[in-house]
Amino acid sequence: MKTVDPTGIDAREFGDHALAEGETVVHSPQGEVLVLGHRATRDVVENPEQFSSAVSSHLQIPNGLDGEEHSRFRALIERYLTDEALAEFQPAFAAVARETVDQFEEQDSIDAVGELGAYYAVHAMLAWLNWPTTLAPRLIAWVISNGTANRSGDPQQAAGVAAEFDDIIREVVEPRLENPTGDVTSNLVHDQSLGRRLTFDEIVSILRNWTGGDLSSMAYCIGVILHGLAQQPAIQDRLRQGISAREFDAILDEFLRLDSPFVTNRRITTCPVTLAGNQLETGQRVRVVWTAANRDSAIVDKPESFDPEAHAEHNLVWGSGPHVCPGRGLSMLELRTIIGEILARAEVSLAGEGTREVYPTGGWRSLPVTLQKR
Ligand code: HEM
Numbered sequence: 001m002k003t004v005d006p007t008g009i010d011a012r013e014f015g016d017h018a019l020a021e022g023e024t025v026v027h028s029p030q031g032e033v034l035v036l037g038h039r040a041t042r043d044v045v046e047n048p049e050q051f052s053s054a055v056s057s058h059l060q061i062p063n064g065l066d067g068e069e070h071s072r073f074r075a076l077i078e079r080y081l082t083d084e085a086l087a088e089f090q091p092a093f094a095a096v097a098r099e100t101v102d103q104f105e106e107q108d109s110i111d112a113v114g115e116l117g118a119y120y121a122v123h124a125m126l127a128w129l130n131w132p133t134t135l136a137p138r139l140i141a142w143v144i145s146n147g148t149a150n151r152s153g154d155p156q157q158a159a160g161v162a163a164e165f166d167d168i169i170r171e172v173v174e175p176r177l178e179n180p181t182g183d184v185t186s187n188l189v190h191d192q193s194l195g196r197r198l199t200f201d202e203i204v205s206i207l208r209n210w211t212g213g214d215l216s217s218m219a220y221c222i223g224v225i226l227h228g229l230a231q232q233p234a235i236q237d238r239l240r241q242g243i244s245a246r247e248f249d250a251i252l253d254e255f256l257r258l259d260s261p262f263v264t265n266r267r268i269t270t271c272p273v274t275l276a277g278n279q280l281e282t283g284q285r286v287r288v289v290w291t292a293a294n295r296d297s298a299i300v301d302k303p304e305s306f307d308p309e310a311h312a313e314h315n316l317v318w319g320s321g322p323h324v325c326p327g328r329g330l331s332m333l334e335l336r337t338i339i340g341e342i343l344a345r346a347e348v349s350l351a352g353e354g355t356r357e358v359y360p361t362g363g364w365r366s367l368p369v370t371l372q373k374r
Pocket of ligand 1: 045062074081210211214217218221262265316320322323325326327328330331
């Protein structure tokens with residue numbers, strides 16, 4: 001197995017290059033096995049008995065759990081994320097989308113990620129969880145420092161950013177402990193579906209996973225999609241034609257497959273295992289690289305081409321196996337709403353050169369676009 005250091009490299013280029021050299025798994029200098037091939041990625045994430053998710057000493061619900069315990073917490077959170085549970089938030093997301101476009105249309109150049117994407121992601125999340133909008137500036141500042149900490153690879157910086165987020169969560173959870181407010185946050189605080197109330201640490205962990213990482217993912221997804229739309233005005237027209245939500249989602253999924261902004265997740269082997277012909281020992285740290293697997297020509301026919309129908313079957317943007325993203329429905333509802341609003345009112349075009357993100361994040365760090373009124 002070759003050793004390759006992805007630090008500071010565009011995740012998409014890193015994956016494409018290694019796969020073109022025939023490397024489906026590589027070693028990182030940090031001692032992890034990086035899994036790039038599509039087949040090997042599925043072998044990892046669809047075999048949780050061999051590849052455990054218990055990779056962190058911190059409580060991570062449900063991401064860091066395995067087996068029965070994972071299933072119980074997974075069932076608990078899925079109830080908040082069904083299509084039926086989410087439908088009531090559509091009008092609130094539509095209002096946030098209108099407000100977002102009101103703010104950013106007709107400007108010569110706006111950053112699709114740091115301005116438009118972050119603004120929409122944060123306000124849609126505040127609406128879903130019923131948190132006060134006065135938290136927005138702090139959350140937007142947090143998205144930015146989280147990106148910086150991820151890029152630095154410095155565990156101390158990452159711990160500081162995580163602690164900052166926990167403070168925000170504490171502020172919204174504490175008042176609801178004694179006084180239920182009937183919203184999503186309060187329902188979680190008072191959830192009894194495990195036969196008991198959740199502990200404070202469990203609530204903080206669940207809310208951290210619902211919000212922390214995913215705020216930035218949502219902003220990055222918006223960047224990738226607006227870039228794709230700016231490059232393909234014919235797809236902008238297609239989306240304006242009142243197509244089904246299914247086709248709309250397939251188009252968004254295909255933009256994300258081509259340039260997956262949510263790059264990697266970790267596992268650890270529970271026993272000796274053979275992966276893509278390589279022998280791994282017990283306790284080997286492993287990282288799947290979704291961005292690479294999504295563009296693996298061994299499985300995905302013509303991975304560089306834009307073909308929503310042909311590529312849907314092999315799309316790994318939302319993961320696979322028992323930890324597959326339970327937030328996909330929420331994310332898609334939010335993305336459909338903002339992209340629908342933008343296209344109803346404006347033509348999307350690029351306003352200059354963007355700056356790419358680097359591993360372990362993907363997509364665009366910043367992308368100047370113009371929303372020209374139609
Ligand atoms: C915005 C774009 C998003 C992308 C691209 C994304 C992608 C993913 C992926 C690839 C996984 C699999 C992780 C693994 O196998 O270890 C995952 C898991 C997860 N996602 Fe998302 N996600 C997004 C948004 C969200 C949102 C909005 C939520 C909020 C509710 C969410 C909640 C979760 C949770 C709780 C897990 C862990 C599931 C488990 O361990 O069973 N995600 N996500």
